[in-house]
Amino acid sequence: MTILDVQGISKSFGGLKALTNVSFSVEEGAIFGLMGANGAGKTTLFAVIAGQIKPSGGSVSFRNRTITGKRPDQICRLGISRTFQIVRPFAGISVLDNVIVSALYGAAASNSHAEAREAGIAALEAVGLAGSADKLAGELTLSGQKRLEIARALATGAEMLLLDEVMAGLTPTEVEEMIATLSELRRARNLTFMLVEHVMGALMALSDRILALDHGVPIAIGTPAEIAANPDVLKVYFG
Amino acid sequence: MSSASEPLMTVSGLSSGYGPVTILRDIDISVAPGSVTALVGANGAGKTTLMKAIAGLLPAWSGAIRFDGKDITRVPTHERVGQGIVLVPEGRMVFTLLSVEQNLRLGAITPRARDNIGDRLEAMFKRFPRLQERRRQLAGSMSGGEQQMLAIGRGLMAKPRIVLLDEPTLGLAPIMVKQVFSVIEELKADGYTILLSEQNSRLALEAADHGYIIENGRVQLSGPGRELIDMPDVRRLYLGR
Amino acid sequence: EEPVRIGYSMSLTGLFAQAAPSQVNAYELWEDQVNAAGGLDVGGVKRPVEFVTYDDQSNPANAVRIYEKLITEDKVDLLAAPWSTPIHLALAPILSRHKFPMVGNTAASVQLREVAPGYIWFPTAVIPDKVGEELAAFMKSKGVTSAAILSNVLPLSQEIKSFLVPALEKQGIAVPVNENYPPDIKDLTTLLTQTNESGADAVIMLSYPSDSFLFAAQAKELGVKAPFVLSLIGATFGSYQQALGESVNNIVTVGHWSPNQAAWPKAKPFFDAYKAKYNEAPDALDSALAYMSMEILQQAVATAGLDKEKIREAVSTMTFDTINGPIKFEGVQNTMTPTSFLQIQDGSLELVWPDSVKTKDFRPKTGW
Amino acid sequence: MTKLNLDIIGGPLLVLAGLALPFAGADYLMGIAFNLAMWIALTQSWSILSAMTGYVSLGHVVFCGIGSYVFILTNGTLPMPVALACAGLAAGVMALVIGLPVLRVRGPYFVILTFGLAELAKNVIVQIETSLGQFSRLIFDAPALDTLYFIMFGLAVASTAAAVLVRHSKLGRGLVAIRENEEAAEAIGVPVTRLKLIAFVVAAIIPGIVGGVLLLRTSYFEAAQAFDPVISFSIVTMAIVGGMGTVRGPILGSLAFVLLSELLWARFPQLYMIILGALLILFILFMPRGLSGLFERREARR
Amino acid sequence: MEFNTVSTQLLFAALVAGSLYALVALGLNLVYGTLRLLNIAHGDLVMIGAYVAFWMLSLLGMPPVLSLFAAAALCGGFGWLIYVGIFRKLLSTPALARRLEANSLILFYGVSVILQNGVSLAFTSTARGYQYLNEVHRFAGVAASGNRLMLLGVALVLCLGMLLFLRFHLFGWSLRAVIERRDAAAVVGVDVDRVQMATICTGFAIAGVAGVLVSMTEQITPFMGFPFTIAALVVIVLGGLGNIFAGIVAGFALGFIETFGIAATSATYRSILIYGLFVAVLLLRPQGLFGKAIQAR
């Protein structure tokens, strides 16, 4: 079943066309990969889906409901949560409090503090941050903060997570752990993911389907194997 | 000119940290002139902290840093830049509200870097054409990877003698990663000295003449890059698969 | 002898701070003089006086609290007045509640009359309705036929204006320009150009200190030609003439005291003593009012002692002999002193209206 | 635990002491207590918006001023309690109306904008009064100090209770998230605009009523006084001296400020502003967590 | 013809008002830009400058032109003192610096209270004034007193000079780097400490100079500074905090809007006009007229 349907999204910044007529759909429970060179428009696409950027054209629907034009918090409460490529932790409060707010306000929108705390701890455990629960979020290393981004998105109770380069800055060993973590999450919680990653191994290993963008234009969509064999993609992406 | 056998930079017995928290303990490192030296370690090992201490952004609590035969442990950051120690920081730290070109020009603000800025700017644009396309765009509105290129470009504008590259490929597409590593090769060929911290440990160690494995703020292992790659422990812990 | 303690609060900081020194100086001069003369005559016994003072930060709420403290905590024997109409008004209920008499001074508003007579009195003759009426009469007598009115929006200015405009109409004086401006005005070019163009032969500047200065400087620059120029508050300050010099010669302002009124034998000695002590002339409004109010209190205490009710009785009924001549209250108001006007004439302040008290003849303003 | 104990015992004790005070019979003491209650009410309400969301307002006096004005307009026509309610309501409505556009502005811009807004409101009211031919307005028949004190005390308690409730509620968590990073908060589902607006309105109502009560105390209304920016500055000062992180902060800050000025007044009537200024600087530099920080350290040690 | 006279006179008034706004705001903007400290005591430095001129003239008979230098030295020295004494250390530690920035408003409120009351204690709050260059010059349909001409001249020269200096001297680039991002400035090799020290001294000195100029035309009191602080804040917020050029433009713009706004409507609306404009600008452009904003990524 299609959970997310993106139709003809375009976005320009002044004269720059960051996205041109991008369409695709994502199946429930799938991991949908997004690749493209730097500046291809991946983060912009996430921001459009999550409601932070109003597209110049096109529409996005989630579970057959149009969400274009809705505010980010509304979209989140409908069940889509994104992480930020350039991390934005709530730096001055504890790691645990970061995820508790998420659980209180996100899609699960719990009104019970105890419940939210439980959901939060579960999210921290899922990404391996449980040990740092009492640290201030600002004191985490960059990769720690990336994990926190995931945990916060998870704790909202969203059905669909948009993860923007959460593996950047991890050692290969850590990347492997992260791959395991995401697969486990998908299985255990039946989540749908969209993934932006430059760590190709991870993207290929995790994705069911991948969309490749070049200067905001979709140039290929298909299984990892198809994408890996696509000459256009090879040219613009791997050189 | 220091002789080839003499290191360009040595860090000895360095410890440092944030507030009350000690991060680096008794670090010893030496960087030979014209070499690429890699720092490898898990997240939170202290690589960034070490880079900052070398750049002078964090004070050394004890130990010493020598550069080109002189003790620079107490020298402030801007003078270190003036002597050619240039940090390309993790997280980029570009001047978000200034244009790409202004960022690059600011890179060349020290006296040693002030001659023929125009030419070097053009050279930089050749190296990173995207920067040229966007020379008037505000740095903060560039994509993550574009900002990373800008940070590297800005660092090179300072005419460094040693470049401290902290995770220079973070968030870069493979094509750009390749390009950064070829830049590293070029720089090395041009006689620059490079200290590199990189999560892509394999690539880093492959490119490096010498590598240091950092764990919990201490140097755990060191040796020529290739040798480190072949050590089973290193493979298991840092290289994956 | 145990000293008689007299409490007051002053706006040493805040909005009104620059007015405080004139009043404090007068109080302290009075204190010196009384102590030098062997003390305050308390129903026949001479006792030294001392002040208990606080800063109210120009805030009526603080002043209320301070007077409560003075009355109930410090248990002072007598009270002296603070500065400004708002603070006087805020104090009235407190004084009634504690049945503690206080002779006011630097307050001027028709609203004062709405205060229930009892424990507070207002010796000033600068009450807006009277000012309006008298000013119109004064202008008429000097042959003014049209007047430009520029007024600050602060209460006293506005209140005076509200009485002045109808009074001018009654006297048949036209008002071609009637404009308001806020207290933080920085430039009067537009208003003064308008004034000049109207050809009005009087400019009535209902100003406060900072805009009084601004007005004088810019009037000179733009060459205001009217022969009758009044500036409301600030022109009696020592710094006014110091900063503006010759150019403010012949400017008219409100006030009912001048050292040169021979009919008031105490006036000149007060002026001299003040000048000797502070090396500057007393403010003809605030310093004089403050000193007067102490004289009234002094004379009341001499007959009534320190009993509050007796003092109240005394202030309400006696006639006092002050630097401003005789003063007597009806209800809360001083009815003896006529509402008058001063003019700066070659460096000194002369009473020029009404004829009954004038010390010099009015002179038209001929230039800046 | 100790923290809880302290509040559980200390809170009711304070309330009891506050209620008993008028029976001590000293006007002067009650005057101080009135002031203390007023500052607590104001600072506590300010902290609901500013300490929680990081939108530091330098124009909190605007709500007092509006409250005062509405009160003076309605008092006499309406019974006093109703007029007070109107004052609070008016301040709340004003916050609701201006909140949306105003709360889009952030950081130092917000600080200065709020200051500008208060000045704008002041000047508009001055203008209205001038065109109505009103110069200043007097209140006669104001209730006695003890009555006013009880009202103000009630406002302090209400304001504190509101602060406690907000802080420990879901709303409070959302506000803190907004303070830490607004975009991220929005991305995890926090309806930032709505929460900010709620905080803004909640923070406005009590100062509105305070404005009315204060008028009864001075029995005099004049716009320049009612919107005196020093009030806004004092509020921020007390909040910082008390410590921005806790509900205790505003209480400690107000207490310190009121006691200190009382002490300094008595000893150095001329120097007290200078000393206050110096203390303020020392606090900012050396005691960033304010007085409540002291408590916490003590508690942590136990 | 009549209209013409009026408008040149108005133009002059607008220029004088604008140049004073621009000058006072310039000092504040420099300090805010580099140190991220909102110096609410800025106007009190103007006041100090005014007192310097007054006392130098009254006690030593020194002409106010010379006081321009004396006031600059005194206020600049004060800036140096508090930088070296307090800020240097705090600003070099990121955690402390952040806290300081957040609380700078209140910190300087303390400084302001001390300056105002210190001066009031030392010299009483009596208003002061002196006569200097108050002869009236007439040219091109404008009547102008010498002191206002001097104010205009000095302010224009200082504003322009500062702009040119920042544009063409390398220091301008360093300053820009620090204004944009202090941590990154150090990384590119800017001596942040020196830039900060220089700007705080310059900013304070400019305020002192403005004070001397103001004292020639206005009365001097210990509490005269606050309106200048407010005007300067309004100006730099309109321009965009830390944007030196835009701040100067906004200063002149405010002078013109105020003067011609009053002429077009009525002086009654002066404050409503200014604050209304200010509030409206911020509501429409939350980062100021020339401010830039970028989307989160």
Ligand SMILES: Nc1ncnc2c1ncn2[C@@H]1O[C@H](COP(=O)(O)OP(=O)(O)OP(=O)(O)O)[C@@H](O)[C@H]1O
């Ligand atoms: N506000 C803006 N103004 C102008 N250009 C912008 C703005 N925001 C983004 N861009 C441009 O849009 C393009 C797409 O940016 P985006 O961040 O989506 O890229 P990306 O695919 O996420 O790249 P990366 O892999 O480097 O993160 C980039 O070239 C960027 O410079």
Ligand SMILES: Nc1ncnc2c1ncn2[C@@H]1O[C@H](COP(=O)(O)OP(=O)(O)OP(=O)(O)O)[C@@H](O)[C@H]1O
């Ligand atoms: N500003 C800070 N305050 C306190 N602790 C910090 C701060 N920055 C980093 N740390 C801590 O210092 C340790 C080392 O961090 P550092 O950033 O040097 O690691 P790293 O090796 O560069 O890791 P990564 O590969 O994730 O970049 C970590 O435990 C981190 O939590």
Ligand SMILES: CC(C)C[C@H](N)C(=O)O
């Ligand atoms: C004329 C004076 C008695 C006026 C008074 N000082 C006031 O403005 O309140």
Ligand SMILES: [Mg+2]
């Ligand atoms: Mg991106």
Ligand SMILES: [Mg+2]
């Ligand atoms: Mg690092």
